[in-house]
Amino acid sequence: MRPISTRTITVIWLALSAITLLSWWLAPGHSGEPAVPSTVVTLAVVVLGAVKGRMIIRYFMEVRAAPRWLRLATDGWLLVLWSAIFAVYLW
Template sequence: MAKGNRSLLSDSRRTTLVWLALCAITISSWWLAPGHRGGQAAVASVPITVAVISLGFIKGRLIIQTFMEVRTAPQWLRLSTDAWLVVLWASILAIYLI
C-alpha cells in the first residue's frame, strides 16, 4: 500500500471515529436532560447545564477541526476558530449563569 493511500485510510478512519464520538456526545446530552423521561417535569440544573454546554463545545470543535478541515489549515486559522469557540461557549454559559 502506498503512503498516499495509507493517509486516505487514516483520514477516513478519523472521520468515522469523530462521527461516532459526535453520536455518543449527542446521546449523552439527551440522556443528561431531565425532561426526556415521560411524566417528569424538567427542572433547571446548573451541573447538567454546564455538562451539556461543555459537550456542545467539544462537538463544535470536533466538527470544525474534522469536517471543516481546519485541522490542516494554517495555525492562525486553527487558533482563531478555537478562540471563537471559547468566547462563544463561555458567553452562552455566562448568560445562563447570570
C-alpha cells in the same frame, strides 16, 4: 498534512453521535418528571457542545490542516461563544 482516513472520519462521526446521545440523556425532560433547571447539567451540555463544535470545525471543515493562527482563532471563538452562552444562562 496527509489526508484524513475514512476510518478516522467514521470514529469522529461515532464520537459526535455519542456526544449527542449523552447530551440528550443528561436532559431532565425525558424522564417523565417535571424538568428542573440544573447548573451542573447545563455546564456539562455546554462543554459537550463545545467539544462537538471543535470536532466539527477541525475534521469536517478541514481546519486541522489550516495555518496555526486559524486553528487558534477558531478555538478562541468557540471558547468565547460557549462561555457567553453559559454566562447568559447563569444571568
